[in-house]
Amino acid sequence: MTELPLPVKAAKVNARNVQVYYGQNHAIKDVNIDIPSESVTAFIGPSGCGKSTFLRCLNRMNDTIVGCRVEGRIEIDGEDIYDRRVDPVQLRAKVGMVFQKPNPFPKSIYDNVAYGPKIHGLTRTKAELDEVVEQSLHKAALWNEVKDRLAAPGTGLSGGQQQRLCIARAIATSPEVLLMDEPCSALDPIATAQVEELISELRNQYTVIIVTHSMQQAARVSQRTAMFHMGIVVEEGPTDKMFTNPDDRRTQDYITGRFG
Numbered sequence: 001m002t003e004l005p006l007p008v009k010a011a012k013v014n015a016r017n018v019q020v021y022y023g024q025n026h027a028i029k030d031v032n033i034d035i036p037s038e039s040v041t042a043f044i045g046p047s048g049c050g051k052s053t054f055l056r057c058l059n060r061m062n063d064t065i066v067g068c069r070v071e072g073r074i075e076i077d078g079e080d081i082y083d084r085r086v087d088p089v090q091l092r093a094k095v096g097m098v099f100q101k102p103n104p105f106p107k108s109i110y111d112n113v114a115y116g117p118k119i120h121g122l123t124r125t126k127a128e129l130d131e132v133v134e135q136s137l138h139k140a141a142l143w144n145e146v147k148d149r150l151a152a153p154g155t156g157l158s159g160g161q162q163q164r165l166c167i168a169r170a171i172a173t174s175p176e177v178l179l180m181d182e183p184c185s186a187l188d189p190i191a192t193a194q195v196e197e198l199i200s201e202l203r204n205q206y207t208v209i210i211v212t213h214s215m216q217q218a219a220r221v222s223q224r225t226a227m228f229h230m231g232i233v234v235e236e237g238p239t240d241k242m243f244t245n246p247d248d249r250r251t252q253d254y255i256t257g258r259f260g
């Protein structure tokens with residue numbers, strides 16, 4: 001019997017033999033990966049190689065895409081997240097997501113952050129909710145900029161502030177895993193630096209998984225990197241090694257800009 005390698009120590013997420021199909025298109029082909037807790041893992045690879053598709057498997061966002069089929073096994077803390085007993089809405093409170101384009105709700109800054117704790121019944125009193133909103137905005141490094149205008153619309157903030165608001169919204173439900181799909185691609189360099197700094201801080205508390213097209217960003221914020229190519233993970237390991245001495249030719253070619 002062939003033995004699979006032992007999981008990475010303190011793996012939060014274990015994926016085994018994951019396949020994703022969009023109709024006839026086999027977009028993810030037999031992906032096996034262990035993602036450690038309290039660290040940032042970057043998914044890199046050329047356009048269309050399946051990074052976002054695989055990321056969406058981790059909070060079952062692909063369930064919402066008609067014609068998309070996921071096979072294999074994905075465990076978070078040893079629990080099969082595709083088990084029938086798992087409620088995807090509860091799962092998404094535990095596995096939060098931040099998207100490419102900041103997408104605050106057309107509501108006040110306060111209500112954007114309060115929304116998750118309210119619908120999941122995480123607080124009992126207004127004072128508790130106020131506390132969660134304040135703490136989440138603090139963690140997202142936005143509190144000082146918005147504390148005097150919590151009733152103003154979230155959509156009125158700058159792009160970088162909106163993205164930090166979306167991060168505050170994601171962490172307000174106390175997720176354990178935070179998925180970020182190119183979270184800085186719509187931001188200018190200053191806002192990008194702020195969000196990157198935030199990501200580095202978040203890893204003390206969360207398991208962060210980020211899809212990025214920027215090699216510099218992957219090198220700056222992540223401790224581990226997985227290289228995707230045509231639906232498979234060709235190589236995965238410590239970021240330093242991936243960027244200085246990769247084992248796979250495709251990783252080498254990609255990080256040196258020969259394709260992608």
Ligand SMILES: Nc1ncnc2c1ncn2[C@@H]1O[C@H](COP(=O)(O)OP(=O)(O)OP(=O)(O)O)[C@@H](O)[C@H]1O
Pocket residue numbers: 022025027045046047048049050051052053054065
């Ligand atoms: N909603 C969808 N419906 C049908 N096919 C899809 C959908 N989303 C992605 N695909 C297909 O799945 C494959 C992987 O796409 P995916 O967006 O996951 O790649 P990616 O590596 O994240 O790309 P990019 O870096 O350009 O965002 C592609 O062939 C794509 O066309």
